[in-house]
Amino acid sequence: MKLKDFIKNQIMSFFIITTLINLFIMIMGMIFRKNDILGYDAFSTPLIYAFLSILPSAVMYSAKELTFRQMIIRKVIQLVLIELIVVFACFGSKIFSDEYSVQIVALCISVFIIYILVNLISWLLDKRQAEIINENLKNYQTTHSNS
Numbered sequence: 194m195k196l197k198d199f200i201k202n203q204i205m206s207f208f209i210i211t212t213l214i215n216l217f218i219m220i221m222g223m224i225f226r227k228n229d230i231l232g233y234d235a236f237s238t239p240l241i242y243a244f245l246s247i248l249p250s251a252v253m254y255s256a257k258e259l260t261f262r263q264m265i266i267r268k269v270i271q272l273v274l275i276e277l278i279v280v281f282a283c284f285g286s287k288i289f290s291d292e293y294s295v296q297i298v299a300l301c302i303s304v305f306i307i308y309i310l311v312n313l314i315s316w317l318l319d320k321r322q323a324e325i326i327n328e329n330l331k332n333y334q335t336t337h338s339n340s
Contacts, residue, residue: 199254206250207243209311214239217303225296245282249274272308279304
């Protein structure tokens with residue numbers, strides 16, 4: 194994959210992640226912190242977490258085509274890194290406190306679900322783009338084969 198395409202994919206993933214983080218923060222807030230009122234600074238939180246979640250995607254970059262096995266291994270490494278970064282960013286040293294164990298588990302599950310959804314959405318967008326390209330190629334071949 195070209196570096197330019199990789200960066201483009203990461204920018205797209207950033208916005209998908211930001212949207213999904215907003216959704217999950219809303220859901221988790223409604224469950225765990227019903228009475229909290231957020232200020233405008235709360236809008237920066239999903240952006241920060243999305244940026245931190247993009248950093249481990251560096252393990253996915255490769256100048257050559259990865260095998261299916263290599264891709265799966267890198268995806269697992271990426272997920273583990275994202276989980277660690279997000280949990281430590283949210284809880285820091287409190288991660289070892291029993292007081293937050295339910296919230297940490299909920300956060301880890303949320304990160305996992307977001308990770309799966311981001312990959313699914315990206316795959317669907319890539320699939321759609323491939324279908325458009327294939328359709329355009331068929332049309333081109335049809336119109337130029339009569340010449």
